[in-house]
Amino acid sequence: MTTHTDDVKGFDVVVIGGGINGTSAARELTAAGYSVLLAEQADLANGASSRSSRILHCGLRYFETQHPVRTFARSPTRFLAAVRMAKAAMESREELVRLQPERCKPFTMCFPLWRGDDIRSWHLDIGFALLGRLGPPSPPLDYRRVVDLERDIPFVADLRDRSRLTSVATYREYMIDWPDRICVDNALEAERNGAILRLFTRAALRERTSDGDWIVDLSARSGASEIVRAKVILNLAGSWIDNVRPVGQMANRPLVQGTKGAHIVVRLPDRYQGYGVATLHRGGMPFYCLPLEGDRFYFGPTETLFDDDADKARPTVEDVDFLLGEANHLLPGLSLQRKDVEFTWAGVRPLTFDPDQPMGRRTREIHDLTARGMPHVLAMTAGPVQSHMSAGRELHNAVARLLPASGRRVVVSQAPSRRVAAPGDCRAALAETYKTAVLHEHARDLCGILRTRTGHAWGRHVDRDVVDHAAQSVANLLGWSPEQTSKEVDDFLRHQSRHFPKGHAA
Incomplete structure (x- = not known):
């Protein structure tokens, strides 16, 4: 089938996926002068971005394995991969702490060491010496090994096998406060730079035109549909990457x-x-x-x-x-x-995906899908939350090798995101925060308001009164009738119980 494209709006790049890497790529590309449409089948941060462990780690985890010396001696390739990933972790740690300090909460990590265990104290000594050489000097690792446990580790009495506990290694780590909000801020920055956001919209590749553009069908959850064209497609759909392929094309080996x-x-x-x-x-x-x-x-x-x-x-x-x-x-x-x-x-x-590693390969990779019958389509796998900034730059560079920007470069903002009212604030302040989420941040449901854009329902269950107040605050803006408002509240509470159950209800 041939599509007539004279009246179809065209973009340099269509980004499929509104997670941490999709929004980072959109932000970098629009800043570089590319025209971009970002399509997300659900809401921003719908997948792994909002469900990660939320730790901004120094890279030690890439060396954490049983019998590390034996493991890496047997597989130098695995050791070199661990070194590369640890270096990337240290660099992303520095960048995120420097540019978004409000999103990085420091704490002291404690690694207990027991006599006779696989992980020895000298393993950590070597590991942190290596990390110190791989990464920037700031922020410091503050690594030390504590031997006066009663004095320096306040919860030491709770640890197992006290008679075999020889020391506790301590070092500085950070929690990424709210990756969902980073996705929102990235997307809004891209939008200010000219990107078009299509949330709750499924993107499907139809075909390529005679001049090499991709025709993309957009189907919104509301029932609206749209056709656009793009010179380059970035498939950043995360766990759904393998579902993005031209209509009728058989599945290849998974990515x-x-x-x-x-x-x-x-x-x-x-x-x-x-x-x-x-x-x-x-x-x-x-x-x-x-x-x-x-x-x-x-x-x-x-x-x-x-x-x-x-x-x-x-x-x-x-x-x-x-x-x-x-x-x-x-x-x-x-x-x-x-x-x-x-x-x-x-x-x-x-x-x-790697047939030789049944649990998957953790190295971040960009895949050129030309050999799979999709020229000018790029995909990224295994991109962790903490390195999203460098992922955005790497994706921009990959696009630049295929296509020059059609517009002018702009300065990427590093301004902190807006202040969000805290759960304990007055109801009027909370109502304004909820309204802002709808009016200016593309929220369309209570999950998008209470989790993605405010974080009020993350890590805790909220009761009906909180959810009802949020729903009443935005009902007029979203055109909800009293019956629809009540249904939205019920749906949110049901979703909370099913997807984030308490221990007795899992």
């Missing part, structure tokens, strides 16, 4: 291998304030206790293969039991139970 990570949120005593804990769980994978907000901390992640639709990923009974088991193995003094779990979440990491 993405999904692995599910689940987390549980609990309240911990004051002695944990300002601290986190890192270790390897009994299966040999990294396991953390991380500060969320106030006295709320979370344990995770799990790591299991997941080949279903990422929208269906949610914490299971088995996930919660596993995480509680590992938390109590690490910190038996807490004696955590299911009733202590106030919130859970799960997301799917879109790692790079």
Whole structure:
């Protein structure tokens, strides 16, 4: 079928996917003078971007494995890949802390070391010496090994195997406060630079024209449809990357291998304030206790293969039991139970498919899909939240090799995002925040307001009164009748219970 394109609006680039890498790419491309349309099948930060572990780590995790010396000696290629990823982590850590300090919350990570365990103190000494050489000097790692545990580690009495505990390595880490909001701010910056945002809109590749442009069908959830053309397509759909291909084209070998990570949120005593804990769980994978907000901390992640639709990923009974088991193995003094779990979440990491690595390859990669019958289509896999800035630049450079910008370069803003009213603020201030989310930030439902754009319903369950106030605040703006408003409240509470259940309801 040939599409007549004389009256079809054209763009330099169509970005498919409104997660952290899609919005970062749109921001970089518009700043460089490209005309961009960003299409997202749901809301911004709908997938892995909002369901990650939210840690801005220094890169140590890439060396955390059972028997590290033996493992890397047997596979120098794996060691070199770990070095590259650790270097990228250190660089992204510096960049994010420097440019978006309001999004980076520092804390002291503690890595307990036990006599006879696979991870030895000298392993960490070497690891941090290497990290210090790989990355910028600021922000500092503040690495040291604590031996006076009673004096310097306030929760030491909760740790397992006290008789074998020889020391605790401490170092500075950061939590990424609210990746969802970073996606929103990136998208709004791209829009100010001229990008067109099409949220709740599915993009489908139809065909290429005789002059090499792609015809893209846009189908909005509202029922509206649109046809656009683009010279380059960026497929940044995360876990859904393999679903983006021309109509009728058979599936190739997958680009993405999904692995599910689940987390549980609990309240911990004051002695944990300002601290986190890192270790390897009994299966040999990294396991953390991380500060969320106030006295709320979370344990995770799990790591299991997941080949279903990422929208269906949610914490299971088995996930919660596993995480509680590992938390109590690490910190038996807490004696955590299911009733202590106030919130859970799960997301799917879109790692790079590799038949030789069943759990997927963690290296960030850009794929040119020409050999798959999709020239001028690029995809990215395994792009973590913390390195989204460099991912945006790398994607811009990849586009620039295919196409010059049609417009002028503009200055990319590094201004902090707007202030969002906190849950404890007065109802009038909260109402204004909710209205702003709708009027200026493309929110169209209560999930987009209470989670993505304000964070009020992240890490905690909110009650009906909070949800009803948000709904009443925006009902007129969204054209909701009283009946529709009530339904939206019910739908949000049902979604909260199903996708972020408490421990007893998982």
